[in-house]
Amino acid sequence: MLPNSDNINLTQFLTTAVIVVDENLTIISANPAAETIIEVSINRLIGFPLPELFSSSTLHVSRLLRTLKQTGSFSDSEVQIVFPDGRHRLVDVTISHAEITGSPHLVLEIKLIDQxxxxxxxxxxxxxxxxxxxxxxxxxxxxxxxxxxxxxxxxxxxxxxxxxxxxxxxxxxxxxxxxxxxxxxxxxGPNKLSAFAYRNVHEVLEKVRSLLQLDNISEVVINRDYDPSIPNLWFDSDQLQQAVLNIARNAVQVLQGRGEIQFITRIERQLTIHGQRFPLCVKIQIIDNGPGIPVKLKDTLFYPMVTGKKDGTGLGLSIAQNIIDHHKGKIEVESWPGHTEFNIYLPIIENKEPA
Missing domain, CATH: 1.10.287 (Helix Hairpins)
Incomplete structure (x- = not known):
């Protein structure tokens, strides 16, 4: 609730996050929606310096300071903010100047647009x-x-x-x-008949890990975090291995011999893939801590013959995309400096094979 206000705090009913900062950019007020988006309790937010809340953001502090000195407001769309624990959010932001108790403050309205x-x-x-x-x-x-x-x-x-x-x-x-x-x-794409069967997806990931280690990547650490509860999936082992290998080898190349790659598997519920709703899907994450994907390549990353490497053919990701499409799945990419993650989603289809 704003200082010296006896009125009902209507911001608590909003789905838009509202944060108020003082002239030192210290948070003095926040509503429940801010708590939800930032995933930090209101009590911890109060008194916290706003710039330290994000490890990276396309919203520059200099704009906030200028708005503090001037009346008015500004809006910025598709602002990517990254929290110190690695979480990231895509938001629309409106920043307004406000005089509270005789001193300049800023009111931030943050709307989550990820979905x-x-x-x-x-x-x-x-x-x-x-x-x-x-x-x-x-x-x-x-x-x-x-x-x-x-x-x-x-x-x-x-x-x-x-x-x-x-x-x-x-x-x-x-x-x-x-x-x-x-x-x-x-x-x-593949010119041979697919050999679909119910298999353990972690066996594919382990084969890819073994193949990568044969490439003399002693200073690249590959960490695994697998969910053992994931059931067998319906896929072609060779094709899925090729798709994952293409993505993982890209990660190795951008790390230039030193860094970390993570293989993570999780269950996702009620996921829509190309207009079809699936109750359960497996999410395969391939994450590296390299420089990130150049902005100019992000929208055409999976197109054939598009590459950011001097000696690249631009076919690896295109082939991976075709393979995952063939498996009724999808690939999503999130990237910023120091973090790139490829998320492969595959539907979990009921095993109809005899036990």
């Missing part, structure tokens, strides 16, 4: 990815047909040539045609 933003972004990305996938499929088939003819012509020509020096050129044509065909096949 609606995630749903909107997922729908938009899903539509874009499906359009990109259809475009790639069309281009891939148009490329493979002339490549087959080119390779066949080079083979026939090579049989007619007597000079080994000239045959070397036809061999180069065949080799490069095969390389392009392989690239196109990777763009199209």
């Amino acid at each position: 609606q933003k995630r749903i909107s972004k997922e729908t938009q990305q899903w539509n874009q990815q499906q359009a990109a996938k259809e475009l790639v499929r069309g281009l891939a088939h148009e490329i493979k047909n002339p490549l087959g003819g080119l390779r066949g012509a080079a083979q026939l020509l090579g049989k007619q040539l007597e000079s080994d020096e000239l045959k070397e050129f036809t061999e180069i044509i065949i080799e490069q045609a095969d390389r392009l065909t392989n690239l196109v096949d990777r763009l199209l």
